[in-house]
Amino acid sequence: MDTPEGPPPERLRALPSRLTNGAALIANRIVDQALAQAGVRRYHYALLATLEEYGPASQAALGRRTGIDRSDMVTTVNDLAERRLLERAPDSEDRRRNIITITPAGRRQLANLDRLLAAAQDEYLAPLSAADRQNLIDLLTRLVDHHGDKHNQRAAATPS
Amino acid sequence: MDTPEGPPPERLRALPSRLTNGAALIANRIVDQALAQAGVRRYHYALLATLEEYGPASQAALGRRTGIDRSDMVTTVNDLAERRLLERAPDSEDRRRNIITITPAGRRQLANLDRLLAAAQDEYLAPLSAADRQNLIDLLTRLVDHHGDKHNQRAAATPS
DNA sequence: CTCCAACATTGGCATGACCAACGTTGGCTC
DNA sequence: GAGCCAACGTTGGTCATGCCAATGTTGGAG
Secondary structure, three states, rough: OOOOOOOOHHHHHHHHHHHHHHHHHHHHHHHHHHHHHHOHHHHHHHHHHHHHOOOOHHHHHHHHHHHOOHHHHHHHHHHHHOOEEEEEEEOOOOOOOEEEEEEEHHHHHHHHHHHHHHHHHHHHHHOOOOOHHHHHHHHHHHHHHHHHOOOOOOOOOOOO | OOOOOOOOOHHHHOOHHHHHHHHHHHHHHHHHHHHOOOOOOHHHHHHHHHHHHHEEHHHHHHHHHHOOOHHHHHHHHHHHHHOOEEEEEEEEOOOEEEEEEHHHHHHHHHHHHHHHHHHHHHHHOOOHHHHHHHHHHHHHHHHHHHHOOOHHHOOHHHOO
C-alpha cells in the first residue's frame, strides 16, 4: 500500500540528548528484563554490588556511593533484608546508623546477577565491536564525569 | 572526619547500561531545564518539530513518528492547542482522524525552542570535541537502530 | 450487513528520581 | 552541662515518563 509511516524526523534523530535517552531506554529495558529473572531490580543489584566491593557500610554511605536516594535506600534494604541477602544491624558506635552487611546468600545471588547482567550488556551492545564498545564507554564516562555525578558534587570539588 | 565516601564501585561504573542511563539523566535534566524556559516539555518539542517537518498529520501518525504513545499524544495536543501553537481539526475524508496542523505561532515557538535546545545540546556535550560528538552520535545511532525503535518493529521487519 | 481494523480518548499503572518533614542521636561550642 | 546544629533512618509524599487496557466511533473489506 502506501507508506503509513515515515521514520522519525531528522531534527529529532540528530539530537544527541534524544539519542542518549533512546539508548538508555533500550539498555534499561534489557537490563530490567534480565534482572527480573532473579526477581530483582536495578537498585537491588547496585546495592549488593557496592556492598561486596566496599564491605559493610551505613545506609547513608551506600546511598552516596550508589546514587540512590536515602528514602529509596530504605525500601531497597528492606527488600533485600527480607530475602536474607543482607543484614541490617544498628551500629554500636553510632546509634544513628544501621550497618548493612551482605550475607553469603547475598554473594551467591550477586554472582548470579553478574552473570545475567553481563549477558544483558552484551545484548545491548550487540551491534558494536569491542573497540566501539570501549569507545562508547569512554565517551559516556567523560560526559558523566564532566557533569559531576548529578548535582551531588559537594565532595567532588570541595576538599573541606 | 575526612572523606567518608568513596566513588561509586567499579562494577557499576563500568556498566555500559548504567553509563548510558547516567548520561541520559544528565541530558534530560539539561534539556528539560532549557525547554522549561519556554514552558514546554520534551513531548511538546517533538510534536512541533515533527509537524513542521512533515506537515499536517493525524495524531496516530504523529505518535508513530515521534514514539509518543497515543494516549500521551492526546494530552500533548491538548496542551499545544490551548496555546494556539497548533490546530486540531477533524479530517473531512476520514472522520476517525484529527488532522493536526502547526500554526504560525507554533513555528515561531519552534524556532525559539530550537535555539534553546541547541544550547542545551552544547552544554550536554561540552567536554567532547566535534569529532567526539559525531562519534558518539554514530555509536548511539547504531545501537538505537539495531534494537529497532523500541519494540515497535512490526512494519520494520515483519512483512505480515 | 457483518466483522474487523484504525482512530481518539479516558483512565490507569509502575518506575525512577526526587524532596520535605520528623524524631533520634552525635558532636561541637559556649 | 546546656544548647545547637549536622547527620541518620524513616515515612510519605511529588512529578514526568513510558506504558497498557477499555471504550466508542468510523472505515473498509468481505
